Amino acid sequence: MKRRLLISLTSLCMTILLPHGYASGADLAYISNEKDNTLSVIDLNSFDVVNTISVGLRPRGITFSHDQKQLYICASDSDSIQVMDIASLQVISDLPSGEDPEQFALHPNGQHLYIANEDSAVVTVVDTQSREVIAQVDVGIEPEGIAVSPDGKWAVNTSETTNMLHWIDTSTFTLVDNTLVGQRPRHVEFSDDGKILWASSEIGGTVTVVDVASRKPMKIIDFKIPGVHRDRIQPVGIKLTKDGRYAFVALGPANHIAVIDRTTYEVESYLLVGRRVWHMAFAKDQQLLLTTNGVSGDVSVIDIEDLEVIKSIKVGRYPWGVAVSQK
Amino acid sequence: MRMSAYINGFRGVLLRELLRFIHQRSRLLASLVRPLLWLVVFAAGFRAALGIAIIPPYETYITYEVYIVPGLVGIIVLFNAMQSSLSMVYDREMGSMRVLLTSPLPRAYLLICKLLSGALTSLFQVFGFLLIARLFNVNPPLFGYLWVLPATLLGALMLGALGLLLSSLIRQLENFAGVMNFVVFPMFFLSSALYPLWKMREANELIYYICAANPFTHAVELIRFALYAQFNAQAFWITTITALILTGTAIISYDPGRGLLQRKR
Secondary structure (H helix, E strand, O other), X not given: OHHHHHHHHHHXXXXXXXXXXXXXXXXXXXXXXXXXXEEEEEEOOOOEEEEEEEXXXXXXXXXXXXXXXXXXXXXXXXXXXXXXXXXXXXXXXXXXXXXXXXXXXXXXXXXXXXXXXXXXXXXEEXXXXXXXXXXXXXXXXXXXXXXEOXXXXXXXXXXXXXXXXXXXXXXXXXXXXXXXXXXXEEEEEEOOOOOEEEEEXXXXXXXXXXXXXXXXXXXXEEOOOOOOOHHHOOOOOEEEOOOOOEEEEEOEOOOEEEEEEOOOOEEEEEEEOXXXXXXXXXXXXXXXXXXXXXXXXXXXXXXXXXXXXXXXXXXXXXXXXXXXXXX | OOHHHHHHHHHHHHHHHHHHHHHOHHHHHHHHHHHHXXXXXXHHHOOOOOXXXXXXXXOOOOOHHHHHHHHHHHHHHHHHHHHHHXXXXXXXHXXXXXXXXXXXXXXXXXXXXXXXXXXXXXXXXXXXXXXXXXXXXXXXXXXXXXXXXXXXXXXXXXXXXHXXXXXXXXXXXXXXXXXXXXXXXXXXXXXXXXXXXXXXXXXXXXXXXXXXXXXXXXXXXXXXXHHOXXXXXXXHHHHHHHHXXXXXXXXXXXXXXXXXXXXXX
């Protein structure tokens, strides 16, 4: 009895001491502010901005090295990928990137970075160790979204004007197939088992679910928010939970995140966030989802269990990318 | 006089108020339907009109439905207070007030009993409404439901005192329509119940100052913060001081020797 009481008291104290009740750990979120040329660092325990770091011009896509010791930053207007050392928070080197890098994806080998060069219609592959460009693959016009399959076999790039997904074989660095999707594809995301690829179409207002084996669309998901005009529903960012339950889609100027049930492909709910939401990242072992709201200049925090927006945190001007480190 | 006499007196007034509330089914229904109409119809139409800004106590972006709920709690309390004061005028016309006032208990005590009874009746309506509001995705934290109790009670006391004061000034039931036109509606519309004050300021600076000076605004803000388990000290003090002043004035007003009504005659 005493022991049970002690356990209850300890858990009560933990609940009081940990302000949000989520798993502890010094998790930090890094947000790229496109118009401020900075990164905002958010402490995910207090939800405060604890640091603002100057980086290259127009930072957009950001991602961590697999050991989380380095952060790669697409400095679009500096035409380079900057490498930031997380321990010192200093930019320690630049990687060659081709023109106007916007989004990139790190191959599971942790070495090859696949970069979409928006202005020059190519995908550049850079070796992060030797800091050399090892391949450039011609793709459609205005390449933007990019993802590498979990088995490392495929790099898939979206081209905004050609309206296609381009399938690049990573062993030969050649384009082997294209899949036509809705207008202005912006982002692609593989499921954890690598069997399904999700692609958002910004102007088309849809998300296409593609079977990776056949590279053919298997489902097109539409969105409808009461009181929001259809034209404002512009899907961009996609995040898939590792338990296979939800897909989250950022709907741009509709200011909502769609929550999709991945077993039925039906939209379960829409969550109100800040203005023009584009990209997202999971935090706290997928208990939280962070969204970057460009126009309102803030980051909204979603509790995934409750499907509830719990906080919006002011960051710099036009937040774009988000990456989360867990210490 | 013994303590039990005071308790008996309070019980009598409270039971009468509750009985009246329960027996008047249409009043019970109206007290829920009115705010629900605002929530379902009005708020749906104005969904996009609120604009984008995060204001305390909210931590993130909210829909208009979420914003309007504390204001609708305010209107439930406001209407209830006015109904309660209307019943005072009715009691006076029907003669049952004489029975109450001939009690040996001090008049001020009886009036405070009446105020408290009215305020407690409002709590039932407010909780009924807040539970229904959950169906419309207005889900404040659970602690909020606890904190909203004292906040609503204080707001209800302030508005009840206003109603009591008005009832002492109105001699006939027919004059009560004027109260609705000149007190209830301006008080409701010129407050933060329907729109945040910053939005009012964008439209008209003068209206903003009137809204900011309206004690109903502060009662609503006190309820709004409490519903999100936060405390708004400014709203608390303004509501408390206004409640005390109005109660004092109402007690004086009901004193046949010094009453405001007496002086008018």
